[in-house]
Amino acid sequence: MASLWTPICDKLGIEFPIFGFAHDVKTVAAISNAGGYGVYGATRRFPHEISDELQQIQDLVGGKPFGVDLVLPPDMPQHNSREAIEAEIPPEHKAFVEDLIQRYNVPKGSGPGMRTRFIRSQEIETAQLKAVINSDVNMFACGIGAPPEAVAQAKARGKVTLALIGSPHHVQRTIAAGVDIIVAQGYDAGAHTGPIGTFSLVPQIVEAAGDVPVLVAGGVATGRHIAAALAMGAQGVWLGTAWLLSQEHQGHMHPVNTKKLIQAGSGDTVITRSESGKTFRQVRTGWSQEWESENAPTPLKMPYQDVLVGDLLGAIEEHDIEPLIHSGAGQSIGYFNEVRPVQTIMDELVGQSVTALRAQSQFLR
Numbered sequence: 001m002a003s004l005w006t007p008i009c010d011k012l013g014i015e016f017p018i019f020g021f022a023h024d025v026k027t028v029a030a031i032s033n034a035g036g037y038g039v040y041g042a043t044r045r046f047p048h049e050i051s052d053e054l055q056q057i058q059d060l061v062g063g064k065p066f067g068v069d070l071v072l073p074p075d076m077p078q079h080n081s082r083e084a085i086e087a088e089i090p091p092e093h094k095a096f097v098e099d100l101i102q103r104y105n106v107p108k109g110s111g112p113g114m115r116t117r118f119i120r121s122q123e124i125e126t127a128q129l130k131a132v133i134n135s136d137v138n139m140f141a142c143g144i145g146a147p148p149e150a151v152a153q154a155k156a157r158g159k160v161t162l163a164l165i166g167s168p169h170h171v172q173r174t175i176a177a178g179v180d181i182i183v184a185q186g187y188d189a190g191a192h193t194g195p196i197g198t199f200s201l202v203p204q205i206v207e208a209a210g211d212v213p214v215l216v217a218g219g220v221a222t223g224r225h226i227a228a229a230l231a232m233g234a235q236g237v238w239l240g241t242a243w244l245l246s247q248e249h250q251g252h253m254h255p256v257n258t259k260k261l262i263q264a265g266s267g268d269t270v271i272t273r274s275e276s277g278k279t280f281r282q283v284r285t286g287w288s289q290e291w292e293s294e295n296a297p298t299p300l301k302m303p304y305q306d307v308l309v310g311d312l313l314g315a316i317e318e319h320d321i322e323p324l325i326h327s328g329a330g331q332s333i334g335y336f337n338e339v340r341p342v343q344t345i346m347d348e349l350v351g352q353s354v355t356a357l358r359a360q361s362q363f364l365r
């Protein structure tokens, strides 16, 4: 029986060219165990947590390959200093957040939120990278920015390196940094995303990347999308939104988010800078609408916006403030309407890809 395969499968030792990004250990391990390549989003984890969690994934996948992703944006402050950043936040922004807290009756959180556990800084990025380099993880993925020194360190330890990019202009810089695989991530994608649509982006990146393999991200939800990705010259796909409604991920997700994601169609996501300071696609909720309102201030740059809203975001989930609870998600969320195991999602993607690839041959004569 035919199955889905591209050369990158043999190169990396995986069954299917389907890469899955997730923020939790169980989902990542399930993706690798289902024949794909699971990648752990560790950018909000302390270095010692990264070491522990990569070991946990390793224990769950046996010898199967898996990766880790860090977001290493340029121009972050040198030190992990919340006070220094807080001192620079304009009073107008603080007042807006205070007003949200009052109007929605949000009690204080028991601790900092996910975005304020630590503040992005060069100091913490260096320590996170060290934890990655010293682990046995097979792949190091760069979410935003691919610093050449980080890529070189990972390669020196025998790791495959990968970078997500959203513009053809970034191809040469990424290849020059020594990256082995490029993910071309289009506008449809969940969380941080750029302005160019997946269809417009991918063939340009494939063309410019030459021999460097390209994966397609942003809007991939079915085997038809996978067949289209291969038709555009890519060697595989990279999905994030698809796993949000996996059974394995539910322990990591507020139940209100599960409900909102099940109900959301492709038209129900928005891009907002209110989450992190950079353009971020999420399901439209009271949160995004408040920041779009006439009296809302313009969100601050990263990491100032993180500091401004991080504690509140944590408190919103901790105290079940339903209208403001939200999740990052891409336009492909419209294809996912129930909670299913990762294995079922993977089987469906592979089965549909084979059908779609077979169907394409009818157009040849």
Ligand SMILES: Cc1cc2nc3c(=O)[nH]c(=O)nc-3n(C[C@H](O)[C@H](O)[C@H](O)COP(=O)(O)O)c2cc1C
Binding pocket: 021, 041, 042, 043, 069, 070, 071, 142, 143, 144, 164, 185, 188, 189, 190, 191, 192, 217, 218, 219, 220, 238, 239, 240, 241, 242, 327, 328, 329, 330, 331, 332
């Ligand atoms: C909730 C969520 C959080 C994400 N966080 C990160 C991240 O920390 N680092 C990263 O490189 N990509 C992140 N992504 C993007 C994914 O890696 C992937 O490129 C994207 O989800 C692919 O498009 P899709 O959402 O249409 O599947 C995130 C995606 C989602 C949905």
